Amino acid sequence: MPSGHTFVIADDHPLFRGALKEALTGIGDVAAIHEAGDFESAKALVVANEDVDMVLLDLSMPGVSGLSGLISLRGIHPSVPLVVVSAHDDPVTIRRALDLGASGFISKSASMEEIRAAVRMVLAGDIAAPSGIELGVERDPEVSDLIKRLQALTPQQTRVLGMLAEGLLNKQIAYELSVSEATIKAHVSAILQKLGVDSRTQAVILLSRIGGDPQQAIG
Numbered sequence: 001m002p003s004g005h006t007f008v009i010a011d012d013h014p015l016f017r018g019a020l021k022e023a024l025t026g027i028g029d030v031a032a033i034h035e036a037g038d039f040e041s042a043k044a045l046v047v048a049n050e051d052v053d054m055v056l057l058d059l060s061m062p063g064v065s066g067l068s069g070l071i072s073l074r075g076i077h078p079s080v081p082l083v084v085v086s087a088h089d090d091p092v093t094i095r096r097a098l099d100l101g102a103s104g105f106i107s108k109s110a111s112m113e114e115i116r117a118a119v120r121m122v123l124a125g126d127i128a129a130p131s132g133i134e135l136g137v138e139r140d141p142e143v144s145d146l147i148k149r150l151q152a153l154t155p156q157q158t159r160v161l162g163m164l165a166e167g168l169l170n171k172q173i174a175y176e177l178s179v180s181e182a183t184i185k186a187h188v189s190a191i192l193q194k195l196g197v198d199s200r201t202q203a204v205i206l207l208s209r210i211g212g213d214p215q216q217a218i219g
Helices: 014-025 039-048 068-076 091-099 112-123 141-151 155-165 170-177 181-195 200-211 214-218
Strands: 005-010 030-036 054-057 082-086 104-107
Touching (some): 030 039, 039 054, 068 082, 082 112, 141 181, 141 200, 155 170, 155 181
């Protein structure tokens, strides 16, 4: 076992990945920092590195937009802390990210020291959110209900839902997860029941209410 922490940085802007890498290096005790510029690469890194201690995830990059990326990665390794790093740092987006399982939220306007402080906080087992922002409560009853339904999904169901949102067929999901197609059909049935919808298409549309572009989701 290598000593030190292992991080995955998922952001499509090389300069910002560099800034995050510099911030992480500054906290010391770092074993490895893996970088991904698109969501598929981020997923592959999370799957391949079971010893990862934290994922820092941008909300918008090729292959994903909004909170659906967070939902999908949470299904892969539910125990790994996920910290959202985004320029969309309004209270609604921050609160929804934390409600959907993020261990922290860092604004892209944060200073190096603020980034390091948030990372240290999450590594210590706490939840990190920008200071001075009143998160309030969810005012959209439909979104509030949807978040509760998503929280009721098992990690594997969450992962399957993320793959449905990517447009994968049952047999493709079964191949990726190394299970039978019948198992995936059972997962899909359970997902539809928990979300209160009748079809995969409806499930994906429902997910877009919370998981799409942050600005659209807020509107």
